[in-house]
Amino acid sequence: MxxxxxxxxxxxxxxxxxxxxxxxxxxxxxxxxxxxxxxxxxxxxxxxxxxxxxxxxxxxxxRGDLGNSIFLHRPVTTALYERSEPTLFLTLFTMVIATAIAIPLGILAAYRRDSWIDRGVTTFAMLAASVPSFWLGLLLIQLFAAQLGWLPVAGYGGPDASFTTRLSHLLLPAMALGTGASAIILRSTRSSMLDVLNDQYVRTARSKGMSELRVVIRHALKNALIPIITVLGLTAAALISGAVVTETVFSLPGIGNLVVSAVMRRDYPVIQGALLVIAALYVLFNFCVDMLYLAVDPRVRYQ
Known part of the structure; x- marks a missing residue:
């Protein structure tokens, strides 16, 4: 590291x-x-x-000093801390949406391999991976904010906004990012499940009279988790560093928006500090994924 x-x-x-x-x-x-x-x-x-x-x-x-911002006239650590909340909550909310979409659909597609369900799920994954998040974000704004008026168009609420208000502002960008992020998680889940569904221990579990749900979730999914966890960790790290365009489209005062402003102004300390923090988070996420392997699969510990 x-x-x-x-x-x-x-x-x-x-x-x-x-x-x-x-x-x-x-x-x-x-x-x-x-x-x-x-x-x-x-x-x-x-x-x-x-x-x-x-x-x-x-x-x-x-010394833990990232320098002082040339334009903001404050320490870079302070500027990053003030902008961290929208980015972290957006990443968390996006991962919740992406996982809720991808894991069940990936398991279902693998279980119904070569059926119309499998082909439909695979087509959805291809479309989700192909659609740019900023374009999908604009469509979501047009539908849910401009026409239906269910959600705010942009921003993050006022200084005294409640947590519920914050979440309402994050829902559309999280949906835009989560749809694309779900594609790679879905394909990884499907591929991992296909590798284990025909293994001998799965057939043994079925021969013992276990229900299909228990066989799929407890035996197959548990042994397919390592590739899925890897993709989840990499996706979460990529969201922190790659939500710049989405934050700009939805006017979220996050780290991505701060980096864009710093690049336009050539604010060296902010650019350096933001990139180093993002890189550190990326490395830390990968380390945490490696540690999760030990909890998920005891064979990793023996190896």
Whole structure:
């Protein structure tokens, strides 16, 4: 994990700095003189050699300091913390919707292999994977917000909004993201279940007179969980990093929206901090998935 994070922060540091454009000139505007731009670059440390900037960057990270936002005039950790709630709740709500759609349909498609149910579920998975989330989000806004008026169009509610109000604002973006995310989970569930449904222990369970529901859920699904858990973990990590467009469409004040603003303004500290936090969460999710293997399948522990 440490090696991966060191590699990631090095790549992020270099990419941010070799991207064309001068943040000092952007901050001061088109009327700034060369002297003013040079003074601001010196103040921000942007005129120092890359190796010195990198050393200072690593020293700040060792202290848990992601720097200060150039435009927000506050610590990056504070800005990320303030924007974390919408993104985390959106990820959680999306995973609930995606799992509720994908797991039952994947099990049903595998159990009814080569039937019209299997073909219908597979077609749905292909369509869900093909439809862009932002386009689906616009359709959902048009239907449920503009025409029916059941849900808010965008935003996250006021500062004193209740949890129920927050959820009502997250429902449409979660549906837009969850539909696409369910496709890969559904296909993984179907594939994993097909691998185990014809195994000997499943036939043995049936020969003992167990009900089909118990055979499928307790025996087949339990032994098919490792690939499914892997996909769930990767999907959750990808949602945190990939909900930028959806947050922009629905005007959610999350981390994705913050990153877009930081890129437009060339706010180096915010870009670096956000990418490092997202990468750390991605690595952490993968680590948690590996640990879940031990709880799901005791054979992993022996190996």
């Amino acid at each position: 440490l090696v991966v994070m060191l590699f990631v922060l090095t790549i992020v540091f270099l990419i941010v700095r070799i991207t064309p454009g001068d943040p000092a000139a952007i901050m001061l505007g088109p009327d700034a003189t060369a002297t003013e731009i040079a003074a601001l670059r010196t103040n921000l440390g942007l005129d120092a050699p890359l190796i010195k900037q990198y050393t200072l960057f690593l020293a700040q990270l060792a």
